[in-house]
Amino acid sequence: MLRKFRDSVIEKIIFICGILSIVFVVLIFGFLFKEGISFFKEYGIFEFLLGKYWYPTSDPAAYGVLSLIVGSVLVTLGATIIAVPLGIMTALYISEIAPKGIRDVLKSLVELMAAIPSVVIGFVGMVTLVPLVKALFNVPTGLTAFSGSIMLAFMAMPTIVSISEDAIRSVPWQYKEGAYALGATKWQTIRRIVLKAAMPGIIAAVMLGIGRVIGETMAVMMITGNAAHIPSSIFEPVRTLTATIAAEMGETVKGGLHYKALFGIGLVLFSITFIINFIADLFLNKNKKR
Amino acid sequence: MDIIEIKNLNLFYTNFHAIKDVNMKIKANKITALIGPSGCGKSTLLRTLNRINDTIEGVRIEGDVIVNGKNIYDPDADVDRIRRNVGMVFQRPNPFPLSIYNNVAFGLQINRLVSRKDETDFIVKESLEDVQLWDDLKDKLKMSGLELSLEQQQRLCIARLIAVKPEIILLDEPCSSLDPMATAHIEELMQELKSKYTIVIVTHNMQQAARISDETGYMLLGKLIEFDATGKIFTNPSKQETDDYVSGRFG
Numbered sequence: 421m422l423r424k425f426r427d428s429v430i431e432k433i434i435f436i437c438g439i440l441s442i443v444f445v446v447l448i449f450g451f452l453f454k455e456g457i458s459f460f461k462e463y464g465i466f467e468f469l470l471g472k473y474w475y476p477t478s479d480p481a482a483y484g485v486l487s488l489i490v491g492s493v494l495v496t497l498g499a500t501i502i503a504v505p506l507g508i509m510t511a512l513y514i515s516e517i518a519p520k521g522i523r524d525v526l527k528s529l530v531e532l533m534a535a536i537p538s539v540v541i542g543f544v545g546m547v548t549l550v551p552l553v554k555a556l557f558n559v560p561t562g563l564t565a566f567s568g569s570i571m572l573a574f575m576a577m578p579t580i581v582s583i584s585e586d587a588i589r590s591v592p593w594q595y596k597e598g599a600y601a602l603g604a605t606k607w608q609t610i611r612r613i614v615l616k617a618a619m620p621g622i623i624a625a626v627m628l629g630i631g632r633v634i635g636e637t638m639a640v641m642m643i644t645g646n647a648a649h650i651p652s653s654i655f656e657p658v659r660t661l662t663a664t665i666a667a668e669m670g671e672t673v674k675g676g677l678h679y680k681a682l683f684g685i686g687l688v689l690f691s692i693t694f695i696i697n698f699i700a701d702l703f704l705n706k707n708k709k710r
Numbered sequence: 711m712d713i714i715e716i717k718n719l720n721l722f723y724t725n726f727h728a729i730k731d732v733n734m735k736i737k738a739n740k741i742t743a744l745i746g747p748s749g750c751g752k753s754t755l756l757r758t759l760n761r762i763n764d765t766i767e768g769v770r771i772e773g774d775v776i777v778n779g780k781n782i783y784d785p786d787a788d789v790d791r792i793r794r795n796v797g798m799v800f801q802r803p804n805p806f807p808l809s810i811y812n813n814v815a816f817g818l819q820i821n822r823l824v825s826r827k828d829e830t831d832f833i834v835k836e837s838l839e840d841v842q843l844w845d846d847l848k849d850k851l852k853m854s855g856l857e858l859s860l861e862q863q864q865r866l867c868i869a870r871l872i873a874v875k876p877e878i879i880l881l882d883e884p885c886s887s888l889d890p891m892a893t894a895h896i897e898e899l900m901q902e903l904k905s906k907y908t909i910v911i912v913t914h915n916m917q918q919a920a921r922i923s924d925e926t927g928y929m930l931l932g933k934l935i936e937f938d939a940t941g942k943i944f945t946n947p948s949k950q951e952t953d954d955y956v957s958g959r960f961g
Contacts, residue, residue, distance in 0.1 A: 594804035598867070601762055602817040602874060603794030612820065617807045 452690060455683035459483075462677060468684055474648040474659075476668065476678045483681040485688065487650045491565065491658030492689075495640060498569025498654060499576055499633045504626055506573070507580030511622075514581070515588040516610055527585075534578035542642035545571040550643060557655055563645030565658040571639050576629035583628060587621020588614060620703040627700035631693050637662040661689050713738040713878065713908050714759060719773035721754060721763070728754050730932040732773075736925075738877075741900060741909045743923035743940065745916055746955070751932040752912045756880050759910065760796035761789050777878070794821055797871035798880040802887050803863035805855030805870075810847055813855040813866055814838060817874035837873040841865040841899060861892035868899070872907075879903065881911040885918065897922050916956060920944050928952045 460468060463483055471484015514526050549570060554562030591614050599609040615622070637660075645657025646667065665682050672679040714736040721729035729751045736742050744752040757763045758775060761782060774781045782792045794817070805813050814834045818824050824833065834851070838844040843865050847853075855866055864884060871879060881900075885893040900909055900922055913919050919926050920940060927937040928951070936943065936952045947953045954960040 592804070594800060594802060595806055597762065597765070597800065598804045598806065598870075599816070599820075600765055601760060601793055601798040601800075602820065602870065603790040603792075604816075604820045605790060608820045612816070613806055613808075 449690065452683055452686050455680050456687035459677065459680035459684045463681065463684075468681070469688075472650060474664070476672075476681065481678065483677075483684075485661070485685060487648050488659055488661045488664055488685065489688070490650050491644070491648075492634060492660040492662070494565045494651065494654060494658055495568045495572060495644060495660055496630060496634045498565060499572035500626070500630055502569060502573035503576040503580055503629060503633075507577050507625070507629065508584055508622060510577070510581045511584035511588055511625075512610065512615075515585050516606075516614065527582075530578050530581045533574070534582075538575060538636055538638040539642075541571055541574060542639035545639065545643045553655075559655045561645060561657060563643060563657050564655050565644055565651060566654045568640050568644035568658070568660075569654070571643055572633045572636055575636055575639065576633045579632050580625045580629040583625035584618070584622045587618040587625065590621070591617040624700040624703040627696050627703070631696045631700070634696070635662060635689065635693055637666050641666055661685050665689075711738045712736065713778060714910075715774075715776040716755075716758075717774040717776065719755070719758060719775065720771070721751075721758060722770045723766075724768040728932055729758070732934045734927060734934055734937055736908065736910060738908045739904060739906075740924040741904055741911060741922055743919035743926045744910070744912045744929060745914070745919045745926060746929035746935075747960075748914065750929040752927075752929045753882050755929065755934075756882055756910060756912045757798075759878070759880055760793045760798050762793065762798060764789065790821075794874050795876050796878045796880060797874065797876035798882065799864065799867050799871065799884045801883045803860055803867055805858070805863050805866050807854065807856055809852045810838075810855050810858075810866060811851040814869050814873050817870060821874060823874060833873050837869040840872050840903070841869040843869060859892075861888055861895060864888065864892075864896060865899070868903075872903075876907065878908045878910065881909065883912055883914060886914070893918070916944075928955060930955070 468483055468485060469489075470486055471482060472486050473482040473484045474487060475482040510526075510530070514523050514530075518526060545567060549567050550562035552562070553559070553564060553567045557566075595613050595617055596609050599613045604612070640660050641663040644660065644663070646659045646663055647657040648659040648664070651658050665685055668678070669682055672682065712735040714734075716732055716734040716736075719729055719732040720727070732755060744756060746752050754763065758771060759777075759782075763769045763771065771783060773783075775783055777792070777796065781787070782796075806816060808816065811834055814837050815830050818830055818833060824830050835844060835848075838847060843862060846862075847858075855863065858866060868879070885896055888896065897918065900911070903909065911919075911923065923940045925938065926940045926943040928935045928943060928947075928949075930951055936947055936949045938948070942948075943952060944956050947956060951960075
């Protein structure tokens with residue numbers, strides 16, 4: 421009797437823990453949605469999404485997030501262009517080419533890289549990369565979208581490397597053996613068989629890497645210059661969606677229009693990362709089914 | 711005519727002596743079977759014939775394997791060319807995660823054997839015809855090779871080999887994951903292929919060896935105990951160990 425009772429109590433506790441994470445996500449989303457929607461009603465969703473000017477403290481205030489979206493997209497795109505080829509090649513090296521000793525060292529280094537706090541990455545970038553970019557490209561300030569892209573690429577790399585490495589390593593040995601038995605060289609086998617078989621996993625890795633970059637706040641706030649305007653090149657300062665929320669949330673009146681506008685930004689960010697994670701999930705599932 | 715000659719072959723997995731002093735001559739356009747209990751080294755021996763053991767870490771090989779007069783273990787031997795000439799079919803069908811067409815064309819493309827699309831088309835058709843898949847699949851060439859039945863997958867793997875025109879085909883228990891009907895079909899196919907290719911097959915199924923092969927080698931604990939005409943091995947072997955195994959007293 422007692423055993424049964426204990427069993428059902430433990431089962432309930434586990435159930436509550438499991439359901440809590442769902443409840444939290446729903447609550448966060450609900451809260452974002454409530455504040456965001458009330459802002460859209462007051463200000464207008466198109467004025468918000470397509471407005472070029474973000475002047476929350478002017479009179480009259482303007483809450484156009486287009487420049488912030490462009491800033492986020494630009495930095496993310498730059499980071500992706502740098503991190504994806506580097507990450508995939510690192511993953512290939514670790515799983516296919518490196519001898520065992522080097523492989524283990526590299527793997528732990530990549531995992532260590534994931535553990536560096538973003539504020540540290542931002543700080544290191546600020547004192548090393550920013551002056552370098554300023555001198556190298558002869559621009560008025562080194563706090564640019566370009567600098568941000570480079571530092572964020574470092575943050576996306578560990579995710580891309582470790583997940584693609586898993587995907588590449590889980591390609592059945594028989595595929596490779598079959599290719600070798602037909603006289604394929606190592607590189608031909610990697611390019612035509614291994615990469616092809618691992619592709620869904622690699623795409624998922626890239627998506628999760630992008631998700632990490634787009635949500636990143638601290639490092640971009642420190643490096644990208646935070647100027648809310650639409651840049652004409654990547655060597656100009658930009659401001660991202662995340663940095664705007666972080667920088668301004670402390671200075672708004674709770675319940676005011678500016679406060680609600682920041683929730684609107686949160687909603688935009690949430691939608692973007694939701695879509696990216698959803699795509700990553702699609703590919704990960706596709707990988708499992710095979 | 712002997713197409714393969716194995717001389718004093720020894721193989722070690724790190725410290726394990728897996729093949730001990732094997733000497734063997736394999737005749738062209740015959741089916742040669744290797745039988746023996748699990749772990750006797752028959753698959754390992756087969757895998758030395760196209761140097762696919764090289765891809766496993768810790769393998770050391772001593773001795774010579776002479777194919778068409780050339781030692782494939784010469785330091786300056788062209789491994790990729792050897793593997794193209796000595797094709798291999800594995801225990802589990804392993805078509806690539808590509809379309810049927812690209813599975814067959816893979817060997818042609820990587821070895822740059824053909825340059826024109828219509829030549830590739832022709833060889834793909836010819837190879838699929840040789841394994842009797844063409845009629846069933848000619849309208850589904852874009853379908854993934856992984857969607858076929860196991861028997862069809864194994865046929866596809868054979869077609870993929872035939873496309874690069876090897877002289878020798880090695881089969882490593884090719885029917886172990888197939889049902890009896892499919893096994894019979896693959897055995898029929900081997901009989902047809904014999905006229906064009908030399909076939910070496912490893913099997914743990916003694917009846918299969920007796921049915922299809924011309925010559926049979928019996929292996930035990932890394933040694934080639936006896937190698938002779940299949941009829942002799944199964945009815946009147948000269949060694950006691952062979953007799954124990956083929957009569958079912960051991961193994």
